[in-house]
Amino acid sequence: QKEVEQNSGPLSVPEGAIASLNCTYSDRGSQSFFWYRQYSGKSPELIMSIYSNGDKEDGRFTAQLNKASQYVSLLIRDSQPSDSATYLCSSAGNMLTFGGGTRLMVKP
């Protein structure tokens, strides 16, 4: 079993909709979680970090963490075509463990 699991997608949403990306992790000791965005042909870019249960909002992005259920999610409101990318979920221990990524497609 992979330590961080994500649905590979693609997840297709219309422009303006809310995109919901989900991730589960197996290591109950993980304390820090990150979402990276990777455009095709580019390296990952850190977009959100979350350390405690609940929601964390930053602009159109909201990260949600539920340690009891061991899942992390990323909501993107008012999705734009420029949000089309692969989103990587990761949990941090001594090093980051990445999920395989979810490909998001926002259609105009």
Next chain:
Amino acid sequence: GAVVSQHPSRVICKSGTSVKIECRSLDFQATTMFWYRQFPKQSLMLMATSNEGSKATYEQGVEKDKFLINHASLTLSTLTVTSAHPEDSSFYICSAKGTGDYEQYFGPGTRLTVT
């Protein structure tokens, strides 16, 4: 956020030659650097982890004699692909983190093509 650079961004080399890729943390001290490889439409694959001043730790299946990693300072790590072959053609990405940090910051990547 912290800035990590990589050089070169693209390199084409002939089969059998060696290629060195540099990874630098520009505005923080990177006690740990990571090297990843990514083939088209596939996930990031961690190749090795290096701590400043010590030998790199390689992931299973990664040949340490082929992929030489040096992390001689707190701002620079290098990856040398020795005797490169066409199957080594890939996107190589480094990342770095500072002491006590959990976040990793990625360099822009180096696209290697071996002909």
